[in-house]
Amino acid sequence: MSKPVVGFAGMTHLGINSAAAAAGKGFDTVCFDADPAVIAGLRTGSLPVMEGGLPELLAQNRQHIAYSAEVKELKQCGVVYIAADVPTDGRGRSDLSGIRALIDTVSAGLGRDAILVILCQVPPGFTRGLPWPKERLYYQVETLIYGRAVERAMHPERFIVGCAAPDRPLPQALHTFLSAFSCPILPMRYESAELAKISINCCLVASVTVTNTLAELSERIGADWAEIAPALRLDKRIGQYAYLSPGLGLAGGNLERDLETVLQLAQETGSEAGLVRSFLVNSRHRRDWVLRILHDEVLAASPKPVIGVLGLAYKENTHSTKNSASLDLIAELKPWRLQIHDPVVPASAAAHPDIKACAAPLEAAQGADALAIMTPWPVYCELRINELARAMAGRTVIDPYHVLDGAAAAAAGLDYFSLGASSVRGNGSRRTAHA
Amino acid sequence: MLDHLNRIPTSPGRVVIIGAGGFVGSAIAKQLSSDGVPVHGLTRKELDLLADGAADKLKALLKPSDSVVMVSAVAPAKTVSMLIQNLRMAETVCNVLANIDIAHLVYISSDAVYADDANPVKEESDRAPSTLHGMMHAARELMLISSTKVPVALLRPTLIYGEADPHNGYGPNRFWRQAARGEAISIFGDGEERRDHILVDDVARLAALVLAHRSVGALNAVTGVSTSFHDIAQLIAKRFGVQVVSQPRPGPRPHLLHRFFDVTHRLKVFPTFHCTPLDQGLGLFRQEVA
Numbered sequence: 001m002s003k004p005v006v007g008f009a010g011m012t013h014l015g016i017n018s019a020a021a022a023a024g025k026g027f028d029t030v031c032f033d034a035d036p037a038v039i040a041g042l043r044t045g046s047l048p049v050m051e052g053g054l055p056e057l058l059a060q061n062r063q064h065i066a067y068s069a070e071v072k073e074l075k076q077c078g079v080v081y082i083a084a085d086v087p088t089d090g091r092g093r094s095d096l097s098g099i100r101a102l103i104d105t106v107s108a109g110l111g112r113d114a115i116l117v118i119l120c121q122v123p124p125g126f127t128r129g130l131p132w133p134k135e136r137l138y139y140q141v142e143t144l145i146y147g148r149a150v151e152r153a154m155h156p157e158r159f160i161v162g163c164a165a166p167d168r169p170l171p172q173a174l175h176t177f178l179s180a181f182s183c184p185i186l187p188m189r190y191e192s193a194e195l196a197k198i199s200i201n202c203c204l205v206a207s208v209t210v211t212n213t214l215a216e217l218s219e220r221i222g223a224d225w226a227e228i229a230p231a232l233r234l235d236k237r238i239g240q241y242a243y244l245s246p247g248l249g250l251a252g253g254n255l256e257r258d259l260e261t262v263l264q265l266a267q268e269t270g271s272e273a274g275l276v277r278s279f280l281v282n283s284r285h286r287r288d289w290v291l292r293i294l295h296d297e298v299l300a301a302s303p304k305p306v307i308g309v310l311g312l313a314y315k316e317n318t319h320s321t322k323n324s325a326s327l328d329l330i331a332e333l334k335p336w337r338l339q340i341h342d343p344v345v346p347a348s349a350a351a352h353p354d355i356k357a358c359a360a361p362l363e364a365a366q367g368a369d370a371l372a373i374m375t376p377w378p379v380y381c382e383l384r385i386n387e388l389a390r391a392m393a394g395r396t397v398i399d400p401y402h403v404l405d406g407a408a409a410a411a412a413g414l415d416y417f418s419l420g421a422s423s424v425r426g427n428g429s430r431r432t433a434h435a
Numbered sequence: 436m437l438d439h440l441n442r443i444p445t446s447p448g449r450v451v452i453i454g455a456g457g458f459v460g461s462a463i464a465k466q467l468s469s470d471g472v473p474v475h476g477l478t479r480k481e482l483d484l485l486a487d488g489a490a491d492k493l494k495a496l497l498k499p500s501d502s503v504v505m506v507s508a509v510a511p512a513k514t515v516s517m518l519i520q521n522l523r524m525a526e527t528v529c530n531v532l533a534n535i536d537i538a539h540l541v542y543i544s545s546d547a548v549y550a551d552d553a554n555p556v557k558e559e560s561d562r563a564p565s566t567l568h569g570m571m572h573a574a575r576e577l578m579l580i581s582s583t584k585v586p587v588a589l590l591r592p593t594l595i596y597g598e599a600d601p602h603n604g605y606g607p608n609r610f611w612r613q614a615a616r617g618e619a620i621s622i623f624g625d626g627e628e629r630r631d632h633i634l635v636d637d638v639a640r641l642a643a644l645v646l647a648h649r650s651v652g653a654l655n656a657v658t659g660v661s662t663s664f665h666d667i668a669q670l671i672a673k674r675f676g677v678q679v680v681s682q683p684r685p686g687p688r689p690h691l692l693h694r695f696f697d698v699t700h701r702l703k704v705f706p707t708f709h710c711t712p713l714d715q716g717l718g719l720f721r722q723e724v725a
Contacts, residue, residue, distance in 0.1 A: 300709040332703050
């Protein structure tokens, strides 16, 4: 069979990356978004998202890509993916009205034999409930990671495909497209595939929660999680890619959404889900790690401290601030003056009455009583410790992700705090965290 | 969890303190007075909540603009009889507040409402008291909340210390008094139990903040630092130059060995409030009186 034309509806982070990968595999690709401004931007190379390698991939394959705000352009497609963002509220509950509207818009314009594939995070039962012929309706698990989206879209580990009848072969067009990625294809019923996506995220959260729990214990008993994690990675039952880096709780929104979905389903079905509630409790607890240190070290003693904050994005190499630990911290520091830097996110993203936006990281540290490195942007690794020590008025450096060299910071007279290890004092002492 | 009805702190019109003659009540009265807040203190002499006519008496003196602090209790409630007495006292207040409006009610509860295994304790930790005293406070919280439509704040202090404490419970007060008499400080076993001790003045400052913000919900009045009885004894012994001696425990090792608190919620709702460190709080005791 000849290669099908593949359509992507919704030029979201997921949609653009997936479309770029399709084009990169040599498929003619239609990129649809109902917003003409988004399409106009894409045509001129102005992307609504930041993702390393994405502009290059799109540019290299521009002959395969058609951008359009007209739904009729999808008529030529053999396979059309729905790649809408599904927003969540403060508790992680999905608002499905947007994706339903997009499906209505798109399905009305599709060809008679077109395959419709839902690529968004939806709760189990969503796909089966759609009013579209089931033999042409599929759900596909997406595993996008901000900052590594291109790599994962081009080289997926496997395709998990939800079907009405998993014992029947996939339609030729969809099979041809997925086979181009040379990875296992796992057909299963819709509900299994939808829950598989949630299951993947729950397993990741379990690793993150175990790590954060034991990292906190490490801080309190004089152990160093950075010494422990490599030993765990060598255990085949845990694995080298396990999520063993301590963090400030869950962020980004997608993991939290899936936990909330599990809790809702458990409530509706009477399943026991205490573990999932514990994940959320631990996430909230670790989220405020920096705030507690700031109070202990600086805010309790200094009447008018200045706090430097490096990073606003929820993680490095993304513009996204969804559930950003940095923005959460800043919201709790309203009585004090802040100096802020982020290489991508503007300071206006932070809700705070007294902020100085800084053009360079060192400027945010200038005269600060404490510095918190809230996003591990690569540029912060380049900070020179001695310059930092000279610039700061105080001694407290809070570096959750271990961007800087703690020993060098202490040698420069700074009190250094990072996740998973005792603090290192500028006077050379180590101190375990207090309860 | 605590929410503020007054985003900007506003001085309450008048604060009526039920139980103003006690250790905590008098500290709150002193704090409010020094803040310039009009205080109407009711000691047991002015209002005995167990006496006939107590409800009418209370009702007659309350005005709609009043804030009320309810701190009166027969504490610690060690027996069933004491439990019932305390509930009847709360019933009197409930009967009054069910029929009149006031601006705000603050109930001084206790961390004893939480389950023993709730470490670290947070405001949202399960309330599952293991003692009659804890059950008394948990029941009173529910009674007061369910009897009135006025905004209610629950302040749940942990172990409180202060020079004026009339009790001589195991901890800073007793240790101080022993040391001041020139005696060795006695600790049980190794004194390894770690607990949070808050200065009574800090509880009073928190109560004043809750009143000024007209806060609703629950807040733990705790420092977030848990210190072993051994270390507390050593701190005090050093001041007086006395010894710390170990004594056999009067009973089995306590069921609740250590208790830690997570104070993150307080840091968020009262970011500029910080507790007095234990050593500094002990320094406020007058050496000669002790």
